Amino acid sequence: MLSEEQIRQALHASRVVPLAVARPHGPLGLEQLAAAVSRVNPALGSGAPRVRRPIALDHETWEKLEQLAETAAQTTSQPVTASQMAVAIIEQYVAALPQRGDAQE
């Protein structure tokens, strides 16, 4: 049985990322796998449709995002951009907010 490192070398892979879906079964399993892959490489999976809107940030904020992206890239051994950090922070913050209906109850 080949090790992860032997497979990585044979495929000349620049990165290896463990996925949550180890052994997919059938079409639904493959869809689950594709969703997991799309989180690792958005170009290869569908993921949820996204919108793009230009937003303005001050220089200091952007520099901090770039520093965070650099740290994240070192931690995860994956390329991370300041834009991706901004998206992650905003999405996580907004996801944690109560729904409008919840607040009224």
Place this chain on the structure above:
Amino acid sequence: MNDPAVNPEDVFQSQLPVGTSLIVIFVPSRDRDGQPIDQEYWVDEVLTTLGRLFRGATAYPRGRGVWRDDERGGTLLQEEPVIVFSYVAEADLTTNALSELYRTLSRMGRQANQGEIGVVIDGKYYGITEYVEG
């Protein structure tokens, strides 16, 4: 319906051989500039390679998707990848076989102008960004 529960794998004798690995390859529909590629050709190429190396493979077309390329100004790109998968006997999963698979994937990455080619083997994603000439 008082019959005892049965295990379908026992009835159909369909259990996978011990040591079988699952290789999954995503064949994109567009290049990194959003231009359509000859996806059918590359699905055939990947199927042929997997069939030759590992005795068989299946292509599974998927629904439509969209992705954002941050390196190209956040452009939204529509993507309709095809998943090609193969169950591989442990004895067939060799460095030589994977090196040959890499040659096909490398050609796809280079000729179809891909940022990264993705391969999943037994639950691990291998991202390929180095494409050799040839």
